[in-house]
Each structure stands twice: as structure tokens, then as C-alpha cells.
Amino acid sequence: MTLVAGVDSSTQSCKVVIRDAETGALVREGRAPHPDGTEVHPDHWWTALQAAIEEAGGLDDVAAIGVAAQQHGMVCLDENGEVVRPALLWNDVRSAKAASDLVAELGGPERWAEAVGSVPVASFTVTKLRWLAEHEPENARRTRSVCLPHDWLTWRLAGRPEVITTDRGDASGTGYWSPITGSYRMDLLELAMGATPEVPRVLGPTERAGTAGDAVLAPGTGDNMAAALGVGMGPGDVVISIGTSGTAFAVSDTPSRDPSGTVAGFADATGRFLPLVCTLNAARVLEAAARILGVSHDRFSELALQAPPGAGGLVLVPYLEGERTPNLPDATGSLHGLRLATSTPAHLARAAVEGMLCGLADALDALKIEPRRILLIGGGARSEAVRRIAPAVFGRPVLVPEPAEYVANGAARQAAWVLSGKPEPPEWRLGEMARYEADPTPGLRERYREATALVAGGAVAGA
Numbered sequence: 001m002t003l004v005a006g007v008d009s010s011t012q013s014c015k016v017v018i019r020d021a022e023t024g025a026l027v028r029e030g031r032a033p034h035p036d037g038t039e040v041h042p043d044h045w046w047t048a049l050q051a052a053i054e055e056a057g058g059l060d061d062v063a064a065i066g067v068a069a070q071q072h073g074m075v076c077l078d079e080n081g082e083v084v085r086p087a088l089l090w091n092d093v094r095s096a097k098a099a100s101d102l103v104a105e106l107g108g109p110e111r112w113a114e115a116v117g118s119v120p121v122a123s124f125t126v127t128k129l130r131w132l133a134e135h136e137p138e139n140a141r142r143t144r145s146v147c148l149p150h151d152w153l154t155w156r157l158a159g160r161p162e163v164i165t166t167d168r169g170d171a172s173g174t175g176y177w178s179p180i181t182g183s184y185r186m187d188l189l190e191l192a193m194g195a196t197p198e199v200p201r202v203l204g205p206t207e208r209a210g211t212a213g214d215a216v217l218a219p220g221t222g223d224n225m226a227a228a229l230g231v232g233m234g235p236g237d238v239v240i241s242i243g244t245s246g247t248a249f250a251v252s253d254t255p256s257r258d259p260s261g262t263v264a265g266f267a268d269a270t271g272r273f274l275p276l277v278c279t280l281n282a283a284r285v286l287e288a289a290a291r292i293l294g295v296s297h298d299r300f301s302e303l304a305l306q307a308p309p310g311a312g313g314l315v316l317v318p319y320l321e322g323e324r325t326p327n328l329p330d331a332t333g334s335l336h337g338l339r340l341a342t343s344t345p346a347h348l349a350r351a352a353v354e355g356m357l358c359g360l361a362d363a364l365d366a367l368k369i370e371p372r373r374i375l376l377i378g379g380g381a382r383s384e385a386v387r388r389i390a391p392a393v394f395g396r397p398v399l400v401p402e403p404a405e406y407v408a409n410g411a412a413r414q415a416a417w418v419l420s421g422k423p424e425p426p427e428w429r430l431g432e433m434a435r436y437e438a439d440p441t442p443g444l445r446e447r448y449r450e451a452t453a454l455v456a457g458g459a460v461a462g463a
């Protein structure tokens with residue numbers, strides 16, 4: 001049996017799966033936590049990767065490795081390849097003003113959408129580089145090259161070769177690589193930093209990034225692109241991922257350019273495109289509400305399902321980390337419509353699940369496609385309450401694949417694809433999916449819209 005490994009170095013943890021290259025059957029797996037915070041030294045990712053590999057029984061018998069990781073994180077390296085400062089992650093909003101400045105300086109959101117398929121908000125690497133140039137000019141000066149989390153981990157696994165590599169998917173989240181033309185926009189990097197550090201070479205979907213010992217290194221990709229590969233997305237599928245971020249995305253044969261900035265026009269890991277909407281507040285909203293109530297995930301889910309649909313009018317606006325979609329980096333969460341009758345743990349639990357899912361329902365709508373199937377994945381999809389309430393909020397049935405690490409699986413499938421040398425990735429069976437249906441909850445999304453409008457009115461977008 002030929003084995004391949006897939007890595008998911010995401011916000012909260014690193015996961016490693018080892019699978020049969022031909023069938024995709026799981027052989028071994030491991031995981032290790034990442035530190036908290038929106039600024040993390042990449043060495044922590046490396047340490048967690050080593051721990052996860054060890055728990056997965058090592059990589060000695062593995063023929064190829066694919067690394068997927070959280071998108072957008074700014075990794076700056078000096079002339080010796082040493083990390084200049086801890087990476088600013090996708091969910092660090094300190095570069096919100098840099099984002100609005102950059103949008104204005106290029107001549108408005110339409111110009112950005114046309115140039116790189118996306119309008120940058122604080123998550124995008126290009127805005128973090130502007131922040132660096134403005135606030136830490138000495139660190140900006142020392143930055144000889146800039147790359148992303150999956151680029152850096154792949155480069156480390158390859159033994160720090162001369163050239164750092166990336167792929168189309170992850171490059172499309174920088175804000176200085178265009179999925180429309182398939183080339184870098186060094187002028188935008190210059191606009192952001194006043195300098196043009198080296199950038200990784202962009203590999204094609206099955207190009208090799210090098211070797212790690214005897215194993216071939218796949219190009220790797222961003223975590224959402226890997227998830228698309230992991231579930232084998234086809235035309236008309238929408239994946240909703242409830243991890244640290246909430247994302248809704250589809251595959252497309254043509255690039256997208258949304259000047260409103262809601263849909264990011266990413267590339268995928270197969271040579272196509274991945275229009276995607278991302279919120280900053282997903283699984284951790286459930287975690288936070290469970291913490292307030294002092295209960296476990298399972299008990300939280302039971303509580304949420306005890307309250308009536310709509311939580312008796314109680315609405316939780318879930319902007320606990322600020323928000324990216326809508327672009328309200330300084331917003332905070334809030335509770336609306338609290339009455340004596342709704343002052344119960346069950347109502348609060350239900351309002352947290354519904355509020356988080358309403359944000360994702362808006363994301364789904366923004367994609368402007370009539371989905372053939374909606375697939376729910378990510379840590380939050382392990383919650384029974386989320387699975388049962390999602391169709392009531394989305395107004396459509398949802399399919400839930402068996403709980404698994406779909407980002408790491410996608411990275412492993414990419415590794416198997418690279419090994420195979422074939423034009424298409426190997427067929428790996430996804431297994432049975434559970435189907436959840438529910439009647440739409442009357443008035444819920446209208447109440448959510450009213451409550452978020454109050455919050456948006458008090459926060460300054462892009463400030």
C-alpha cells in the first residue's frame with residue numbers, strides 16, 4: 001500500500017492524516033494545539049506539526065506529503081531565512097485602516113476586484129504588509145521575502161531550499177497575486193510596502209514543491225481550497241465550513257470579481273476558482289456561549305435544541321472578534337430582545353447557534369448561486385444543534401459528511417494526485433452523508449438583520 005500524508009495547519013491546531021493513496025482509507029492520524037492569539041510565531045506551527053506527525057506514527061513510510069494551512073497569514077523572513085516577527089494571522093484586524101487606505105489609494109474597490117479578484121480587508125496579507133511598513137519600519141526593512149503559513153511549512157519540510165513555493169489557491173489570498181491573470185501584481189506589493197520583497201514561486205496543481213526525506217512534497221494550498229479537494233466538490237456544491245472562521249464557498253470555472261468585497265475571488269487547488277465568503281465568528285461563538293453557561297459542547301447542543309426556533313425573539317449578534325463580512329473590524333457581539341421569558345440557558349444557547357448560522361446564511365446568499373447541495377464541515381459541524389438548526393436558518397436541507405479532517409484529507413488527496421501523475425485527482429469515496437431538513441424559522445433572519453443593523457450603525461467599517 002502506498003501512503004500519503006495530509007497536513008492541516010489551521011488556526012487552532014495542526015492535524016495530520018495518513019491515508020492509502022489509492023482508496024483514501026485512513027491509516028493513522030495525529031494532532032497538536034496551536035497557541036491562542038492572532039499573532040503567532042511560525043516556530044509554534046513547526047513544533048505542533050512535529051508533535052502531530054509523531055502522534056500519527058511518523059512519516060518514514062509515506063511517499064508524498066501535502067500541506068494545507070490557514071490562509072493569508074503574513075510570514076516575513078530576513079536575508080538568512082529567519083522569521084522577522086511573529087506572523088499576523090487572517091483574523092488579526094489591526095490592519096483594517098491599512099486596508100481602507102489601500103482601497104482608496106488604488107482608486108476604489110472596483111479597481112482591486114479587477115486587479116486581484118478581491119477587495120482587501122484586514123485579513124489579506126497585503127494590508128498586513130502596509131501595517132508593518134507603517135508601524136514597524138525596521139521589521140519591514142529587514143523583510144527580504146514574504147510568504148504564507150503553508151508556503152513556510154512546506155519550505156521547512158523541504159529543508160529550507162533556495163526557492164520558496166506556493167500554489168494558486170493560497171497566492172490568491174495575498175492581494176498581490178491575481179487569479180484572473182495568474183500572475184503577481186508586484187506594483188500592489190510596492191504600493192503596500194514601498195518595497196518589493198521576494199515572493200514564492202507559484203506552482204501548478206500537481207507540480208512538486210521538492211522532497212522531505214524520501215517523500216515528494218505536493219504544492220500544498222490554503223485550508224479552504226484543501227477542504228474543497230477533501231470533500232470532492234463539484235459544480236453546484238456549496239461547502240459551509242464552521243471552524244475558527246465561518247466560510248461558504250463554491251467551485252467555478254471562471255474567476256469572480258465582486259466590487260462590494262463580500263465575495264473573495266480566490267483560485268482553487270485544481271486550476272479552477274473558489275469564490276468564498278468568510279466570517280470571523282463561527283465555532284468560537286458556540287465555545288464562548290458554552291463557557292458563559294458553564295457547560296460542555298454536548299450539553300450546550302442539548303440546551304440549544306430545548307429552546308423554540310427563533311429563541312423567543314432573542315438574537316445574538318456574533319461579532320465577538322469584530323467582523324470581516326460585513327466589514328466591521330471594531331464591532332462587538334451583543335444580545336437583543338432579551339425578556340424575562342427568554343432569560344434561560346436554553347434560549348441563550350439557541351440564540352448563539354442561530355446568530356452564528358445567520359451570518360453564514362448571509363454568506364451563502366452572497367455567493368448568488370442556487371446550491372445543488374450544501375455540505376457542512378469543520379469543528380462546529382460536530383454539534384448536533386448546528387446540524388439540526390442549519391437547515392431552518394438556511395431554508396434548505398444540509399448534508400453532513402462523517403466527522404473528519406477534510407482540510408487534511410484534501411491535502412493528502414493532493415499528495416496522492418501529485419504521485420499519480422494523472423490529469424485528475426484520485427477518486428476517494430466520501431462515504432455516507434447525513435441529510436438534515438427543517439422548516440425555515442419565520443422572521444429569524446429579519447430579526448437578525450435588524451439587530452446587526454443596530455450594531456453596524458455604531459461601528460465604523462474599515463476604521
Ligand SMILES: Nc1ncnc2c1ncn2[C@@H]1O[C@H](COP(=O)(O)OP(=O)(O)O)[C@@H](O)[C@H]1O
Nearest residue numbers: 010011012013243244283297378379380382383
Ligand atoms: N461538538 C462540538 N460542538 C461545537 N463546537 C465544536 C465541537 N467540536 C469542536 N468544536 C469547535 O470547533 C473548533 C475547531 O474546529 P476546526 O475546524 O478544527 O477549526 P480550525 O480549523 O479553525 O482550527 C473549536 O472552536 C471547537 O470548540
Ligand SMILES: O=C(CO)[C@@H](O)[C@H](O)COP(=O)(O)O
Nearest residue numbers: 010011070071090243244245
Ligand atoms: O481567512 C480565511 C479565508 O479567507 C479563513 O478561512 C482562514 O483560512 C482560517 O481558516 P480556519 O482556521 O478557520 O479553518
